Structure formats: C-alpha cells, structure tokens
Amino acid sequence: MSIVSTRKLTSRQRLWLAAIKVPVYSVSVIPIIVGSSAAFEKISTFDFRIFTTFLISSILIIAWINISNDYFDADTGIDKNKPHSIVNLINNKSLIFWLSNIFLILGIGGIVLISWLQKDLTVLFMVILCCILGYSYQGPPFRLGYKGLGEIISFITFGPIAVSASYYSQVQHFSIISLASGILIGISTSIILFCSHFHQVKDDFFAGKRSPIVFLGTKLGSIVLKVITVFLMFLVIFFPILKILPFWTFLSLLSFPVAHKLVQHVSQYHNQTSKVKNSKFIAIKFHFFSGILLSVGLILSKFI
Numbered sequence: 022m023s024i025v026s027t028r029k030l031t032s033r034q035r036l037w038l039a040a041i042k043v044p045v046y047s048v049s050v051i052p053i054i055v056g057s058s059a060a061f062e063k064i065s066t067f068d069f070r071i072f073t074t075f076l077i078s079s080i081l082i083i084a085w086i087n088i089s090n091d092y093f094d095a096d097t098g099i100d101k102n103k104p105h106s107i108v109n110l111i112n113n114k115s116l117i118f119w120l121s122n123i124f125l126i127l128g129i130g131g132i133v134l135i136s137w138l139q140k141d142l143t144v145l146f147m148v149i150l151c152c153i154l155g156y157s158y159q160g161p162p163f164r165l166g167y168k169g170l171g172e173i174i175s176f177i178t179f180g181p182i183a184v185s186a187s188y189y190s191q192v193q194h195f196s197i198i199s200l201a202s203g204i205l206i207g208i209s210t211s212i213i214l215f216c217s218h219f220h221q222v223k224d225d226f227f228a229g230k231r232s233p234i235v236f237l238g239t240k241l242g243s244i245v246l247k248v249i250t251v252f253l254m255f256l257v258i259f260f261p262i263l264k265i266l267p268f269w270t271f272l273s274l275l276s277f278p279v280a281h282k283l284v285q286h287v288s289q290y291h292n293q294t295s296k297v298k299n300s301k302f303i304a305i306k307f308h309f310f311s312g313i314l315l316s317v318g319l320i321l322s323k324f325i
C-alpha cells in the first residue's frame with residue numbers, strides 16, 4: 022500500500038472516529054452510574070442486572086440520538102461543512118435512518134425488559150419521555166435545538182429524568198437525593214452542549230439555527246459559561262450544607278481544576294474556531310470527573 026493511500030485511509034479513519042463521537046457517550050453512562058449510586062446510598066441496594074441493562078440501553082439510545090442528528094441535520098444543510106457527519110461519510114440517508122432506528126428499538130427494548138422484570142412501567146415512561154424530548158430537539162417539525170432550547174432539553178432529560186429513572190430502577194420509589202444529583206448532572210451535561218456551539222456559530226447562523234451562542238455572541242457566551250459553572254460549583258457546596266445531599270458528595274469539588282480550565286479556555290479562545298472547538302472535550306472531561314466523584318461521594322457516605 023502506498024504512503025499516499027495510507028495517509029488517505031488515516032484521515033478517513035479520523036473522520037470516522039470523529040463521527041462516532043466516543044467521548045460524548047459519557048453523557049449516557051454518568052446518569053445511570055449516579056442514579057444507581059444514589060440508590061445504594063439510600064437503601065444499600067444494587068441490582069447489577071438492572072444496572073447493566075439500563076447502561077447498555079442508555080448507550081444505544083445515545084447512538085440513536087447522534088446518528089439521527091446527522092440524518093436530520095442533512096435536511097437543513099447545517100452540516101454541509103462537517104466532513105465527519107455520518108451522512109457525508111456514508112452518503113446513504115435511508116440506511117442511516119434505519120440504522121438509527123434499530124439503535125432506538127434495541128435501547129427501548131432493554132428498558133421494556135427492566136419494566137417487565139419489575140412489573141412497573143414507570144422507568145419505561147420516563148425514558149420514552151426523554152426520547153420524545155430528544156426527537157423534538159432535532160426532528161421535524163419541532164427542531165427545538167434550532168430555537169435555542171437544546172440546553173433546557175438536555176438539562177431535563179440527562180439530569181433529573183435520567184438520574185431519577187436510574188435511581189427508580191434500583192429502588193422503585195423517588196427521592197430528593199436523585200433529584201438533587203440529577204440537577205448537578207443536568208447542568209454539567211448542558212454545559213457540554215453549550216460549549217459545542219462556539220465553533221459552529223457561523224454555520225449555525227447561516228443555516229438559521231439560533232443556538233444560544235448565535236443569540237449571545239461568543240464573548241457574552243463565554244461569560245454565561247463562567248456564571249453557570251460557578252453556579253454549579255455553588256450547588257455542589259450548597260446541597261451537602263443543606264443536607265439535601267450527603268457530606269461526601271463534596272468530593273465532586275475536586276473536579277474544580279477541570280472546570281477552571283474550561284472557563285479559562287473558552288474566555289481566551291471564544292472567537293477562535295480551531296481552538297474553541299476543543300472546549301467540548303474539556304466540558305466532557307469535567308462532566309465525567311464531576312459525575313464519577315459525585316458517585317464515589319454517594320457510595321462513600323454509606324460507609325463513612
């Protein structure tokens with residue numbers, strides 16, 4: 022194989038890697054881990070079979086939302102400068118549409134299994150609500166993401182609903198612990214989506230997508246990011262002080278250096294496309310570490 026073709030292969034592989042968006046799957050894993058940790062903290066119970074089924078289902082649902090996002094974005098032309106859109110890579114829209122639906126059916130199938138095992142439809146209703154809201158973010162005729170509502174949808178779905186659903190799947194009741202943990206996870210998830218708009222501001226504007234950054238501009242957007250991140254850190258301190266969350270959830274504060282790096286990076290490079298692009302990955306790192314530390318804090322509270 023010639024050097025040129027190897028290079029070609031490598032760049033295509035890179036595009037595929039970007040298209041698959043592996044790091045983004047943190048958003049599917051963390052709410053399930055945190056909800057199950059909160060359940061363990063509350064009543065010392067952990068059903069590994071339910072946990073694993075929920076985790077796999079959640080990953081499949083995120084595969085659906087991401088593949089179908091490329092499918093729906095192809096219709097509005099917003100991804101025409103995005104070589105790592107799956108539609109631009111495969112060039113077979115109906116295949117992509119059906120592939121995404123297979124992921125959705127398999128994901129929902131796992132949740133049906135949980136509901137069947139527990140003879141309780143609550144978790145199924147909650148996840149279906151998430152999927153309807155997820156569809157409304159990107160699919161016609163709603164496309165609420167194009168109206169600047171993505172962050173609110175992502176907060177509600179990945180935060181209070183997903184964390185409470187995971188909690189409920191373990192213990193079959195609701196609690197303030199899963200709600201408060203869900204609020205923290207919801208905010209850090211929305212921070213990821215918020216950061217993903219900075220480098221796309223021009224394409225979004227010309228395609229008629231009114232993302233928060235199109236509304237605010239990149240400078241004001243970087244200030245809003247700082248305010249929201251500080252607010253999140255404030256809640257991490259405030260919840261244990263008010264005994265809404267157990268003491269050891271303070272551990273989540275150890276993710277502060279990553280939060281600081283994120284805010285610094287965006288305030289420095291908010292209008293430099295190639296550099297601010299990286300902010301989404303710093304935000305994912307922050308979401309992952311703050312979420313894992315929150316889980317560790319919840320579990321530790323049971324023992325210390």
Ligand SMILES: C/C(=C\COP(=O)(O)OP(=O)(O)O)CCC[C@H](C)CCC[C@H](C)CCCC(C)C
Pocket residue numbers: 048049052079082083086087090091094100148151152154155156158171172174175178179183214217221
């Ligand atoms: C695809 C998503 C965001 C990316 O959108 P955008 O078009 O800006 O991206 P590109 O630049 O890459 O084109 C995700 C949007 C998520 C949505 C707001 C909410 C989805 C809800 C899920 C279905 C909830 C799943 C819950 C699960 C954990 C049980």
Ligand SMILES: O=C(O)C1=CC(=O)c2ccccc2C1=O
Pocket residue numbers: 042045048083086087175179210211213214217
């Ligand atoms: O591709 C992306 O940019 C995102 C994908 C995704 O699934 C997600 C989920 C929750 C919050 C943000 C994001 C993305 O930014």
